[in-house]
Amino acid sequence: MLKNISAADIPTLPQSDSAEQQKQRAFDLSLAKTSYNYMFSYLEPIPISADLPKGEGFNLAYEAKVLKVFLPLVENFKNVVINLLKKELIDDLPTHALSSVKAVEEAYEQLKKDKESSNPLNIITEIKDIKELLHALSKVPKELEIAIKGLSRLPEDLLVMVQGFGKIFKEFEKEGFTAFLKNTLYDLLDTSQGRDYLNAKSIKDYADILSELSTPENLQLEQKPWMIKDPTIDSTHDITQQDWYFGYLQIAGFNTTNLVGVTSESSESKKTLLLADLLSKMPLTDEILKSVTGDSSLNLKDVVDNGLLFACDYSQFEGVEGSELHDLKRYPAAPIAIFYWNSNPPAGYPSGGAMQPIAIQLGQTHDAEDYPIFTPNDCSNGNDANGVKWQIAKLIVQNTCAIQHETVAHLGACHLVIEPMVVAANRQLAQSHPLMVLLKPHFRFTLEINNGAIHSLIVPGGVVASVLSTSIQSSGDLIVKANDIWRFDEQNPELLFKERGVSEDRLPNYPFREDTLELWQAIKKYVRNYLELYYRGTNDVERSKVVQQDYELQNWVNEMTNPKYASVKGMDGLNKTGDPSKPYAIEDFAYLVEMVALIIYTASAQHASVNYAQYPLMSYIPSVTGTIYQPAPNKSQDLEPESFLDWLPPLDVALYQASFGYLLTEVQYDVLGYYSDNPRQPYFADPRLGKVVSEFQFELKDIELKIHRRNEQRPFPYLCQLPSLIPNSISI
Numbered sequence: 024m025l026k027n028i029s030a031a032d033i034p035t036l037p038q039s040d041s042a043e044q045q046k047q048r049a050f051d052l053s054l055a056k057t058s059y060n061y062m063f064s065y066l067e068p069i070p071i072s073a074d075l076p077k078g079e080g081f082n083l084a085y086e087a088k089v090l091k092v093f094l095p096l097v098e099n100f101k102n103v104v105i106n107l108l109k110k111e112l113i114d115d116l117p118t119h120a121l122s123s124v125k126a127v128e129e130a131y132e133q134l135k136k137d138k139e140s141s142n143p144l145n146i147i148t149e150i151k152d153i154k155e156l157l158h159a160l161s162k163v164p165k166e167l168e169i170a171i172k173g174l175s176r177l178p179e180d181l182l183v184m185v186q187g188f189g190k191i192f193k194e195f196e197k198e199g200f201t202a203f204l205k206n207t208l209y210d211l212l213d214t215s216q217g218r219d220y221l222n223a224k225s226i227k228d229y230a231d232i233l234s235e236l237s238t239p240e241n242l243q244l245e246q247k248p249w250m251i252k253d254p255t256i257d258s259t260h261d262i263t264q265q266d267w268y269f270g271y272l273q274i275a276g277f278n279t280t281n282l283v284g285v286t287s288e289s290s291e292s293k294k295t296l297l298l299a300d301l302l303s304k305m306p307l308t309d310e311i312l313k314s315v316t317g318d319s320s321l322n323l324k325d326v327v328d329n330g331l332l333f334a335c336d337y338s339q340f341e342g343v344e345g346s347e348l349h350d351l352k353r354y355p356a357a358p359i360a361i362f363y364w365n366s367n368p369p370a371g372y373p374s375g376g377a378m379q380p381i382a383i384q385l386g387q388t389h390d391a392e393d394y395p396i397f398t399p400n401d402c403s404n405g406n407d408a409n410g411v412k413w414q415i416a417k418l419i420v421q422n423t424c425a426i427q428h429e430t431v432a433h434l435g436a437c438h439l440v441i442e443p444m445v446v447a448a449n450r451q452l453a454q455s456h457p458l459m460v461l462l463k464p465h466f467r468f469t470l471e472i473n474n475g476a477i478h479s480l481i482v483p484g485g486v487v488a489s490v491l492s493t494s495i496q497s498s499g500d501l502i503v504k505a506n507d508i509w510r511f512d513e514q515n516p517e518l519l520f521k522e523r524g525v526s527e528d529r530l531p532n533y534p535f536r537e538d539t540l541e542l543w544q545a546i547k548k549y550v551r552n553y554l555e556l557y558y559r560g561t562n563d564v565e566r567s568k569v570v571q572q573d574y575e576l577q578n579w580v581n582e583m584t585n586p587k588y589a590s591v592k593g594m595d596g597l598n599k600t601g602d603p604s605k606p607y608a609i610e611d612f613a614y615l616v617e618m619v620a621l622i623i624y625t626a627s628a629q630h631a632s633v634n635y636a637q638y639p640l641m642s643y644i645p646s647v648t649g650t651i652y653q654p655a656p657n658k659s660q661d662l663e664p665e666s667f668l669d670w671l672p673p674l675d676v677a678l679y680q681a682s683f684g685y686l687l688t689e690v691q692y693d694v695l696g697y698y699s700d701n702p703r704q705p706y707f708a709d710p711r712l713g714k715v716v717s718e719f720q721f722e723l724k725d726i727e728l729k730i731h732r733r734n735e736q737r738p739f740p741y742l743c744q745l746p747s748l749i750p751n752s753i754s755i
Contacts, residue, residue: 034456036573037453038572052450055449056450059450060072060446068590069503071442072473075474080468080471085468085692085754089690095237222674226645228674229644232674232681233681236685239640240639241646242263249372250265250267250371251265251370264414266417267379270372270377271378271738275737275741276636277633278428279535280427281337281424282333282523283295284296284525285327285333287327292521292524301336304359304384305361305396307361307382314398330530331363331364331529333363336360337356337357337359338357339427339501340355340357341387343355343357343497345494346493354655358385361382361383362381365377366531375532376532378532383396383413384396385397385419394655401413404658409663409664411664412656416655419670422492422648429491430487430498433630434476435505437626438630441466443591444622445466445470447579447588448579451575452579458576464751467693468754469752469753469754482495490676490679490680490683510595511591511593515621516536516539517540517543520536535741535744538730538741539629541729543624545719545722548722550616553712553715554612554615556711558573558612567610567612570609570612570615571608576609577609594607627750631744633743635749637687638689639688642681642684643681645667649672650672652672653670690755692754692755693750695750723746730745
């Protein structure tokens with residue numbers, strides 16, 4: 024039975040309420056302003072929430088989902104550590120230590136049994152089982168420490184590993200899953216006997232550290248007939264090292280925000296790379312283009328004029344400081360990678376067109392010795408006959424892309440963009456305001472997950488300091504500088520692809536663009552249908568008049584744009600009022616639709632595109648590593664195939680990157696467009712919204728089907744914009 028709906032449950036615009044209701048709204052907002060405030064000193068001048076207001080924290084259902092994702096890590100501990108201890112010390116351990124190990128096994132088996140139960144209340148039972156399991160695990164290190172002291176057969180490192188796990192489980196019990204965003208995993212493999220044993224002996228070692236977790240997508244790629252196997256690379260894992268894969272990741276990978284078109288001086292696009300500027304720092308030649316593509320008819324000018332040359336230019340990384348972990352230095356770079364859209368690619372590429380890598384320079388200023396140009400066939404004379412430097416160059420580009428992903432594209436352009444908007448909305452929009460009702464599911468848990476991040480991510484010893492090559496200061500500087508040039512209206516996907524020179528008229532195949540533009544249109548249509556119910560009128564002119572009368576909305580946009588508050592830059596669709604106390608007004612209904620749709624898109628589809636690719640495409644370290652352990656190779660160096668390993672991180676760092684990605688990728692609280700688990704108790708109380716929401720859900724299902732069909736024709740499926748794999752909010 025549907026719940027009873029009263030008039031008080033229906034959202035209203037403030038100007039439509041009675042004087043008494045308006046007074047109550049104003050009082051409620053004054054109270055909200057005591058809880059929702061800004062802090063600027065953490066990543067100055069970026070505003071973040073000063074506190075975690077009541078009601079913004081995770082609920083029981085969310086924590087249960089996180090705990091389920093945590094289970095494979097517990098199983099990994101059980102299989103790798105406990106079984107190892109039993110195998111090595113079964114005859115030496117006293118009875119009380121063995122009983123602790125047995126208690127862990129029994130608690131784990133009970134959890135698996137209840138997890139598989141069909142009991143509808145099993146979620147509560149599972150949480151109880153997990154707590155008992157964690158309690159049992161926390162006792163093991165104490166028992167083992169007592170039991171194994173003085174046993175010469177046990178490596179000292181193993182004791183440290185056990186103690187480290189005990190610390191992690193206790194922190195997890197006390198703090199929740201954000202404890203795993205800290206540097207505690209290093210305790211498992213820390214040792215006083217040196218760290219040489221953590222160095223990989225082969226590429227396969229990096230796949231082995233994932234053996235107890237699900238196999239990531241890029242290690243499940245099918246060997247197709249058009250692929251060329253490289254005899255210098257481990258045949259089991261060489262697909263991620265192929266050039267077609269490197270090119271494809273720029274348009275369907277974990278971070279598709281960096282590729283821009285190379286254009287002539289006459290280009291009007293703001294975010295493209297001018298050919299003259301490119302050549303001034305990277306002397307690419309017609310001969311290199313012809314040699315790599317195998318097409319002697321090509322020249323740079325014609326290729327650029329035809330819109331076929333593209334670049335990933337990481338100029339923002341020039342001069343960034345490297346980090347150091349466990350007395351080992353890491354080396355960030357500022358590379359330039361050039362790609363050619365080849366409609367008739369050579370062998371080793373999928374037919375029908377491919378993004379072909381042409382050349383890479385690992386610095387912003389060309390130097391024939393220190394920063395030469397590397398190419399797939401060494402036609403640029405980089406002393407790279409065996410192609411090892413080319414593989415390392417691709418690795419360094421992907422490393423820089425990964426750093427930009429975690430700092431700018433993910434944290435900066437999603438988490439930190441939405442956070443002040445959440446604060447501003449709660450300070451200026453009554454809970455009964457239609458906009459607040461609409462946006463609330465798309466703001467869910469964002470303040471809580473960000474609160475965990477600021478205490479665990481960008482802190483000394485935290486995730487950023489552990490798994491990225493940049494120093495903690497440089498990582499923060501990258502975020503702040505990117506935020507300084509970020510503009511709200513420019514994030515409109517349709518506009519952004521044009522400004523980057525990667526719209527359909529230039530680049531015919533771009534999976535992220537194709538999928539996300541359909542989502543953008545569906546979100547925009549949904550928002551319009553929703554808002555038309557409250558901003559009433561027969562056309563947008565009449566609806567705009569209602570928008571102008573909505574004083575809570577006017578207060579919200581003024582707080583959003585105020586540099587002392589939310590400090591959102593680039594809302595150019597607002598009108599200047601000339602009133603210093605309220606310098607802006609929103610007067611256009613169509614712009615309100617665009618503005619609200621962009622907020623929802625950023626919190627859902629855009630965030631999903633960067634967050635949920637982390638484990639599938641960023642956990643296999645030889646493909647994408649957050650850290651590089653050698654400087655960029657120069658021309659004089661003579662490298663052998665095994666030299667590739669020297670640039671990769673130790674296995675503990677690799678394990679931490681993969682585990683972190685697994686946790687963040689596997690948690691999905693809800694699904695875009697679905698706001699209630701119970702259809703008989705819909706989230707929206709207004710009965711008119713049933714049709715609006717149903718139409719949105721139907722359109723999302725249609726988009727899902729279209730993406731699946733497109734994926735059948737792609738080199739491998741692009742999954743990051745499947746509506747079913749997109750949550751409503753930045754909740755992880």
